[in-house]
Amino acid sequence: MKTTHHKNTKRGRFWKSAVILAGLLAVIVVQGCSPSKRTGDAAEAAADKPTVLNYGYIGINKLNVPSSGAEGWGFHKGIIQEELKKHGITQVNLTGFPNGPDQTESLVSGRLDAGSLGDTPAIIAYASGAKTRLISQPSTYSIGYLIAKKGGAKSIKDLEGKTIAIQKGSFMHRYVVGLLKQEGVKDYKLVHMLIPDAQAALARGDVDALTNNGVQAIKQIDEGYPLLDDATKHPDLIGTSATVVSDAFLAKSPDFPKIWNEARKKALDDLKQHEDEYYQFVADAQGTTPEVIKKISPISEIKDTPFTDDGLKLIEGTKDFLVEEKLAKKDFDLNDWVLK
Numbered sequence: 001m002k003t004t005h006h007k008n009t010k011r012g013r014f015w016k017s018a019v020i021l022a023g024l025l026a027v028i029v030v031q032g033c034s035p036s037k038r039t040g041d042a043a044e045a046a047a048d049k050p051t052v053l054n055y056g057y058i059g060i061n062k063l064n065v066p067s068s069g070a071e072g073w074g075f076h077k078g079i080i081q082e083e084l085k086k087h088g089i090t091q092v093n094l095t096g097f098p099n100g101p102d103q104t105e106s107l108v109s110g111r112l113d114a115g116s117l118g119d120t121p122a123i124i125a126y127a128s129g130a131k132t133r134l135i136s137q138p139s140t141y142s143i144g145y146l147i148a149k150k151g152g153a154k155s156i157k158d159l160e161g162k163t164i165a166i167q168k169g170s171f172m173h174r175y176v177v178g179l180l181k182q183e184g185v186k187d188y189k190l191v192h193m194l195i196p197d198a199q200a201a202l203a204r205g206d207v208d209a210l211t212n213n214g215v216q217a218i219k220q221i222d223e224g225y226p227l228l229d230d231a232t233k234h235p236d237l238i239g240t241s242a243t244v245v246s247d248a249f250l251a252k253s254p255d256f257p258k259i260w261n262e263a264r265k266k267a268l269d270d271l272k273q274h275e276d277e278y279y280q281f282v283a284d285a286q287g288t289t290p291e292v293i294k295k296i297s298p299i300s301e302i303k304d305t306p307f308t309d310d311g312l313k314l315i316e317g318t319k320d321f322l323v324e325e326k327l328a329k330k331d332f333d334l335n336d337w338v339l340k
Contacts, residue, residue, distance in 0.1 A: 050252050052091045053084060056103045056115030059286075060096040067285035068297050069138050069241075071116055073278055074267025083263035087255075098194050101125075101169040107132060113249040114260070118142060118171035119315050120322065122242040126337055127319075127328035131247035133339040135257040136264070136306035140314055142239030143296070144175035145217035148209045148226040149202050156183045156228055162208035163189045165198035169327075171239030172211035174318060177325060178237045179229060214296055215288045240314050250339075257339055261306045268304055275299060307340060 057066040066072035074080035081092055095112065097103040100121025106112045108130050116138060126132055146156070146164075153159050156179065166173045168190075180188060193201060198210040199220065209228065212220060221227050231237045245256060253259075271278050279290035282297065303311065315334070322328035 048252050049088050050113070050249060051088055052093065053089050053249075054093045054095070054111065054113045056095045056097055056106055056112045056117070058097055058100060058103065058117050060098060061285045061287075063281075063285045064096065065094060065285070066096075066116065068282045068293075069116075069302055070264045070268035070271055071138060071243075072285070073271040073281065074264060076281055077267070077270065079267040079270055080263045083266060084259065087253075087259050099167050099170055104130060107244065107246055110246070110248065112246070114243065114245040114256075116241055116243045119240045119242045119318050120171040120174045120327075121169045122244050123315070123319050123322055124169055124328050126244075127323070127330050127332060129329075132244040132337075133247065133250060133257075134242055134315075134337050135245055135339050136243040136261055136303075137308070137311040137315065138241045138243060138264070138303055139301055140238070140240040140303065140308065140311040141301040142171050142241060143213060143231045144172040144237070144239065145212045145221075145227060145231075146176060146179065146209055146229045147202070147212055147217065147220050148228050149205055149207070150225060152205075152208050152226070153228060154226065156180070157185060159188055159209055159228075160185050161187050163191060163206075165193040165201055165207040165210040166190050167194060167198075167211070168192035170211075171318075172213055174321060174327070175231050175234075175237045175239065176211045177327070178321060179234065182234070215286045215292060218292055218296060219288075236314075236317055238314060239318070240311050242315070245339075257306075265304065268302060271302075272299065307338070312338070 057071065059067045061067050063076065065075040071080070075092070075094060084092065095106070097106070100117040101124075103112070103115050103117050104121050104125035107115060108125065119137075122132070122134065148154070153162065159180070164176060166176060176190075191207065193210075195212060195216055198207065199216070201207045202210050202225070231239070243260070250256060276290070278299065279293050282293045283290045286293070312334070319328065319332075319334060323331045
């Protein structure tokens with residue numbers, strides 16, 4: 001019995017040792033494989049990171065960059081490109097568009113990854129199903145102007161029964177519809193025209209008024225066209241700009257909003273150290289003088305944070321208006337779109 005018991009103890013010790021050894025081998029295998037697996041996962045994730053950014057902006061100019069703001073200065077001086085390179089984006093393709101709806105179409109189709117445009121076309125696109133996120137409001141001071149033909153309307157109410165040229169889906173579209181509603185003008189016709197075509201139509205007398213903005217509006221006023229109104233008189237009708245990114249790009253680069261806004265902030269900091277050079281750059285891009293740019297697009301209106309309470313309030317008001325007027329297909333929670 002003792003011998004049998006002794007043999008059983010030996011056998012137990014053997015199996016116990018075997019189990020311990022197997023456990024140690026398993027630990028060694030796991031420890032040996034885990035770093036390799038993690039390295040493989042990291043390499044796969046790095047391979048998925050985008051190396052190219054296709055970016056759109058509003059306005060076509062000879063410099064082929066956004067014609068104002070921290071974005072324009074940053075691309076013009078190469079500051080944004082250098083910052084993006086630090087995160088693996090080695091190529092930036094810039095494309096200018098005549099209006100926001102054209103740009104959002106390129107975003108929806110996948111030809112663009114990101115872009116800056118007016119809040120109205122960005123909202124309309126999102127409400128129509130565009131897979132984008134709003135990552136910043138670079139400016140909250142987009143001013144629309146309502147300009148009449150010479151010898152025509154002298155007041156907003158004179159536009160009753162008249163034809164007004166607009167860029168459909170732009171922030172100026174929202175401005176003029178809101179303005180006419182506030183003034184009680186109900187009988188009018190809106191026709192879609194790009195600004196150059198609308199200016200020509202106004203000169204011929206084919207339309208009674210048009211909406212315009214920026215340098216082109218100031219030029220028309222200087223040429224004697226009557227200014228009926230501008231959005232500075234209606235703070236709730238001032239437009240904001242919006243930088244949006246496609247969901248597809250964010251899926252590959254979820255940290256892009258942080259990368260972008262930090263690059264933009266660096267460009268803005270540099271811009272503020274070269275104000276005279278900045279105003280000359282914008283004037284050259286827009287075909288005017290630094291004095292005009294200081295009047296219509298002062299540096300003080302460029303935001304140094306992605307979002308402000310005032311800016312979000314404005315864009316919320318724009319969204320609600322567009323939904324109410326059925327210019328946007330459906331309502332949505334702004335928090336579902338904003339990505340902070």
